[in-house]
Amino acid sequence: MNKPTTIYDIAEKLNISAATVSRVLSKSNYPVRAALANRIRATAEEMNYVPNSIGRQLKTNKTSTMGVIIPSITNPFYASVVSGIEEVASEKGFQILLCNSQQNPELEDQHLNMLFEKQVKGVILSSVSNRHDVLRKVMANGLKVVSVDQHMADFEAFQINFDYRKGGMIGTRYLLDQGHREIAYLTAPLTLTSRQQILQGFMDEMASAGLPVPPERIVVADKRRGKKAEGGSEEFENGKRMTRQLLDTGDMPTAIFACNDMTAFGVMDELASRKIKVPEQISVIGFDNLEFSEIVSPPLTSIEQPKYEMGRLACGMLMDWMDDSIRQTGEIMLQPRLVARTSVREIDS
Amino acid sequence: MNKPTTIYDIAEKLNISAATVSRVLSKSNYPVRAALANRIRATAEEMNYVPNSIGRQLKTNKTSTMGVIIPSITNPFYASVVSGIEEVASEKGFQILLCNSQQNPELEDQHLNMLFEKQVKGVILSSVSNRHDVLRKVMANGLKVVSVDQHMADFEAFQINFDYRKGGMIGTRYLLDQGHREIAYLTAPLTLTSRQQILQGFMDEMASAGLPVPPERIVVADKRRGKKAEGGSEEFENGKRMTRQLLDTGDMPTAIFACNDMTAFGVMDELASRKIKVPEQISVIGFDNLEFSEIVSPPLTSIEQPKYEMGRLACGMLMDWMDDSIRQTGEIMLQPRLVARTSVREIDS
DNA sequence: CTGAAAGCGCTAACAC
């Protein structure tokens, strides 16, 4: 716990220059006599030398730290994305500075600034904001950011997107194909573009089927930022609350489309506590295809998105970009896929 | 995207010294004439100055980054812990370097070393190792680490522990009280001390009830490190696999105790696919009380542990410790609580 | 192959 050894300490002890020590200890391929190199390594070991990467970073202006900004880590969706990111990052020797924006655009901006000050060169961002001036600023100053999940319109960055609108359409079409006509749509606050897009998909598909959707059938959770529920079960509660709200109007659709699986779980829970059978009385469809969707009862029909792959792709792109293996900036649009299980029944008409 | 402005650039433009610029821009409370200070702030803004925290850190040897090492972020348990950590860290202006050990002790050591090289001063660790020499080394060199979740025997560090053994006892006692005598215990590999302790609790309670447990009733998943299942559903699969293994012996206990809820979900899924009713034919109890446990069907009886609080406590401790608001190093032992739902039935004897 | 010296951006004594 005394002052840590530096390359100078080693140099001094060996009566050589710090430069030489650096050359061998930093694994540069600069030529150093093998014998000397070994002595250096030996005394480094012996003196318990640990390289100070801050010193190195200040000099080289290179870092092996990257930033990740997501709305919430307790959301299994983002946990999967992060896991994908972490995996390829760690393959390349990178570490991750994890930032939670908590759905708060200001926090997102703060994190962006802080990452930039910490001299990070690359960030993966799932943005909850729609004013991207801070983002623009840091990018203009050389920060490389690839976005995941949340599409940012007309933005000159790499984006790994997901076709949420099509997802909404596919889910709706499936319901329609099963004979449903009375469909309610429950969604978390429409702050995220992804959420808007799913809803849009729903509306579009209903419209093109010639089915009007009365406004009571679209229920949007009121946003209550501030204290998030412990453990992030907010969406579950949302689902319950919105279901109450929907049913308390006396309305009784044959199917409920929830904006994500967590919300759908809440829907199913509320339905169960009202002794309403799924899918016999009301069908439920979700979005995300969490792994839990397979094991709830009844197993939830949902829209799959490749969360883990999203993380991997995003991080791979970022790595290539930082390597200057530049591919031109562009978008990747990942496609939705319906996973039919048993929470939706066929209506015999 | 040109070279970033430094305090020297600002100083030059204003014909003053860099020291003065530093004094105002670093928010030290060193006296500077207000008018000058304002001019400095103005031109800093104008020149688009962003402080370089690497420069600062090299000088001050202080950092606002801390490390977190956990086995897997896709495990909702750890996601909650991390969320708790992140919350208090961010209150104190700290960021988190997130490291996944993937249940691999070598990776854990690597991360520890790397964090130390990055000059982090504090780490929160859920260790998967039982040889703690690297840990000891870095701690001897001044790194402060508080451990969560995984108890480390005779270790001179802060530990936020959880009484796993008592949890195992409580769960077993509950089963016993409900009239069960034929109980199987399924567990993930016993690499983690937490897992050993739950099993220990189970064994102790069975023993003190005078009930011998035949070895076939204790099934331990074989460890298959290497490629982890995508998204981390490994434990779910474990549960299924072990249930198959158990049942294929022809044995039919009245209750199954799973080492955690994820595993229990796998158990229930396998049971369901064999048309074995829970709890009518076999009762199931888990451990962790994930939020999903409430919404699976039937709702899973489980042992609650305050995951989120664990994270908060650990981080709070670490912060105090780094502040040198030293409390003597010690342990906090959090207590288990049974959450009875409907996956366990009462046996009429 | 090795060394001397400069400097990355910043802060903190110490002078004035």
Add this chain to the structure above:
DNA sequence: GTGTTAGCGCTTTCAG
């Protein structure tokens, strides 16, 4: 109040 100077630990020309 402000300036001068040194130096955190490291790498990297440039000489030799």
